[in-house]
Amino acid sequence: MRRSPGRFGPLVRRLPPRRRFLIALFVAVVGVVLLVGAVLLAIGYLTRRDVLFRGQSDPYPQILAWGLLVSVALAVPLRYLLGGRSLADGYADAQDQATLDGLTGLRNHWAFREMLRHEIARTQRFGGSFTLALIDVDDFKFVNDSLGHQRGDEILVALSQALSSGRSVDRAFRVGGDEFALVMTHTGLDGAVHAIDRLKRVALEQMGGTTISVGLAEFDPISIDTDARTDSTVLRDRADRALYEAKRRGRNEVITFREIAESAPMRTSAATIIAVRRLLATRRMGAAFQPIWNLDTHRVFGYEGLARPAVEYRLGSPEDAFSGAARLGRVDELDALCRSAVLSHVQDFPCDALLFLNLAPEVLEHGVDAGVRLQQEVEAAGLRPSRVVLELTEYASERMGLVFAPVQMLRDLGFRLALDDVGSADVGLGLLGRIRPDYVKVDRAVVCSARDGGSGRAVLAAIVAYAAESGAIVIAEGIETEEILNHLVSAARTISRRARFVGGQGYLLGRPEADPWGDPERTWPLASMV
Known part of the structure; x- marks a missing residue:
C-alpha cells in the first residue's frame, strides 16, 4: 500500500x-x-x-x-x-x-509546421524573404548500427547544440529521426549559404567528424498561392529535393533549389511513398530475368535479374520505388528486398550462365559488412560469387570516396563487377579507370546517338577502346530495333578488333521473363543475322 x-x-x-x-x-x-x-x-x-x-x-x-x-x-x-x-x-x-523534442531540446515537427506557416504569412504581408534549410546527418543508420544508439544520440545532441549556437534570427527544429530544419528569417539564399557553411564547420567539430548534408530553398514572396499552408508544402518540398540532391552527389554537400530548379525531378507523390511503405511491410516482390547475348556467337551468357513489385502497389517503375525509398531513408532495405526476390528464383539457374544483380551504391557504404552479407545471400541461393556480376550505376562516382574500398573487397570475394549506364553522364567514363569493371554496360542513348556521329560516336569509341585495352566486355542495353543492333556491331568492330566480344540485351533480343532459361530450344531471335 x-x-x-x-x-x-x-x-x-x-x-x-x-x-x-x-x-x-x-x-x-x-x-x-x-x-x-x-x-x-x-x-x-x-x-x-x-x-x-x-x-x-x-x-x-x-x-x-x-x-x-x-x-x-x-x-x-x-x-x-x-x-x-x-x-x-x-x-x-x-x-x-x-512541442519540444525530448532528446535535443529543440522544437519538434509540430512547432516547425506552425512556425513555417507563420513566417510565410508574415513575409507575404510585410515583404522580405527567408530561407528554409533541411539538414540530414550523413550515414546516420550506419553510425547507429556500428557504434550504437548512444553514440547516435550524442551526435544528434551535438548537432542541435551547433544549430542553437548559430545566429539569433534562426529557428532550429528536429523534424525527424536524423533530420533537422532551420528557418532562417530575414535571410536571402546567398546569406543562407554563407551561414550554413559556418554551421557545417562548427557541426563537423562538435560531431566528431560526422558530416551533414543540407538542402536550401528561399521563399519567394510572389508565390503561386496565397495560402500559407500550400506555400509551406511547396517550400518544404523544394528544400527536400535540394537535400536529396546533396545526398545523391555524395553527401557532405550544400545544395540550393535554385541550382537544380530546371533539372529537378517531379516530386515523389504521397501515394508513391505510401506504396513503398506497404511494399517494405508486406514484401510482395517478384522477379524477372532478361537474357544477355554474345553478339558474336549468338549465345546467351548471362541474365539480368530484375525485381518487380506486385501490381497491387501501383508503382510505375523501379525508379519510382527507389525514389520513394530515398524519401523514407530506406534505400538499403528496398535494395535488400529486391536482391532477395531475385535470388529466390535461381534454384535451377543454368550452370554456364552469369547472374547480373543490381546493387544500390548506398549498400556499399557499410564497408566490409556489405560484402560479407552479399556473399552469404548469394551462397544461400546456391550460387558462387564468381557466377554473380554486381551492377553498379554511374552514380557510384558521386560517393566514390566511400565505396572504392568496398568495391575492391567485393572483387577479392570473387564477385565480378559491371558498371551500368556508362555514357549517360560525364562521370560514367571517369569511373572506368577507377573501378576497372569486368563488364561495361553502355547506355541506350549512347548507342542511338552514335548512329549520327559526333559526340555520341566519340563516347562509344572511348568505351570500346577502354574495353579492348582492359579486357572488359561491352554490353549494349536497350536494343529494340535491328537498326540499332547492326550499327552497334559494325561500330564496335570498326573501332577496335581487339575487344573480346560485344554483348547485348533489349526487347529485340528477349523480354524479361520469370525463367527464360527453362526453354531448351531458345535460339538467336534474328535469323537475318546468323
Whole structure:
C-alpha cells in the first residue's frame, strides 16, 4: 500500500496535458465544495437545535442548498487564488513541452509546421524573404548500427547544440529521426549559404567528424498561392529535393533549389511513398530475368535479374520505388528486398550462365559488412560469387570516396563487377579507370546517338577502346530495333578488333521473363543475322 502513490504519480504524468489539467481542476472544485460544505454543516448543526426548540421549520435543507451554490461559485476563484495560477502555469508549461523534442531540446515537427506557416504569412504581408534549410546527418543508420544508439544520440545532441549556437534570427527544429530544419528569417539564399557553411564547420567539430548534408530553398514572396499552408508544402518540398540532391552527389554537400530548379525531378507523390511503405511491410516482390547475348556467337551468357513489385502497389517503375525509398531513408532495405526476390528464383539457374544483380551504391557504404552479407545471400541461393556480376550505376562516382574500398573487397570475394549506364553522364567514363569493371554496360542513348556521329560516336569509341585495352566486355542495353543492333556491331568492330566480344540485351533480343532459361530450344531471335 505504501508504494501505491509512487505508481500513481508516473501514471498521472503520462496523461495528456489537457486531461491532467481537467483532473486537477475537478479535484480542486470537489475539495473546495467539501471544505465549504463542512463549514456550513457545522454552522447548520449549531443553529438547528435553537431553531427547532422555538418550533420553527427546519432550515437545514436551505443551508445545504445555499452552501452548495456558494461552494461552486467560490471553487474556481479560490482555487486560482490558492494555487490555481500555478496550475494554469503548469498547463501552459505542459503545452510548451508538447512541442519540444525530448532528446535535443529543440522544437519538434509540430512547432516547425506552425512556425513555417507563420513566417510565410508574415513575409507575404510585410515583404522580405527567408530561407528554409533541411539538414540530414550523413550515414546516420550506419553510425547507429556500428557504434550504437548512444553514440547516435550524442551526435544528434551535438548537432542541435551547433544549430542553437548559430545566429539569433534562426529557428532550429528536429523534424525527424536524423533530420533537422532551420528557418532562417530575414535571410536571402546567398546569406543562407554563407551561414550554413559556418554551421557545417562548427557541426563537423562538435560531431566528431560526422558530416551533414543540407538542402536550401528561399521563399519567394510572389508565390503561386496565397495560402500559407500550400506555400509551406511547396517550400518544404523544394528544400527536400535540394537535400536529396546533396545526398545523391555524395553527401557532405550544400545544395540550393535554385541550382537544380530546371533539372529537378517531379516530386515523389504521397501515394508513391505510401506504396513503398506497404511494399517494405508486406514484401510482395517478384522477379524477372532478361537474357544477355554474345553478339558474336549468338549465345546467351548471362541474365539480368530484375525485381518487380506486385501490381497491387501501383508503382510505375523501379525508379519510382527507389525514389520513394530515398524519401523514407530506406534505400538499403528496398535494395535488400529486391536482391532477395531475385535470388529466390535461381534454384535451377543454368550452370554456364552469369547472374547480373543490381546493387544500390548506398549498400556499399557499410564497408566490409556489405560484402560479407552479399556473399552469404548469394551462397544461400546456391550460387558462387564468381557466377554473380554486381551492377553498379554511374552514380557510384558521386560517393566514390566511400565505396572504392568496398568495391575492391567485393572483387577479392570473387564477385565480378559491371558498371551500368556508362555514357549517360560525364562521370560514367571517369569511373572506368577507377573501378576497372569486368563488364561495361553502355547506355541506350549512347548507342542511338552514335548512329549520327559526333559526340555520341566519340563516347562509344572511348568505351570500346577502354574495353579492348582492359579486357572488359561491352554490353549494349536497350536494343529494340535491328537498326540499332547492326550499327552497334559494325561500330564496335570498326573501332577496335581487339575487344573480346560485344554483348547485348533489349526487347529485340528477349523480354524479361520469370525463367527464360527453362526453354531448351531458345535460339538467336534474328535469323537475318546468323
